[in-house]
Amino acid sequence: MSVAPKTGIREYSCGATTDQLAAGWSGGFIEEYHRYLNAICGFLCVTVERLDGIPNIVFSFRDVNGLLRYADRYIVNDDRLVKVIRTGGKAVPICP
DSSP states (O other): OEEOTTTOOEEOOOOOSSGGGOOOOSSOOOTTTBSOOOOSOEEEEEEEEEETTEEEEEEEEEETTOOEEEEEEEEEETTEEEEEEEEEOSSSOOOO
16 A cells, blocks of 8 residues: 555555465565555455444455455545544555
8 A cells, every 4th residue: 555645645456366476576665655565465355334324445455365464444424534544564464
């Protein structure tokens, strides 16, 4: 997961879905951009839901066994983003 420093645009992306296809990442963790980086296989799960009537969207990175490695939960109230909750770290090994 990365954030463009000048625009604040967030990018959620993942690579290979199986360990056999992993090529790795030689660039390393770049503090200015990365919020989470892990060169292992898995998938990105996006869940949109209402909790107590309040819209939420969760972007979660999961490993090949479905184990949660990192997640951002965005909570919206009155059509405004009011909170971001992060789970996980920047370099741990990698749908609700």
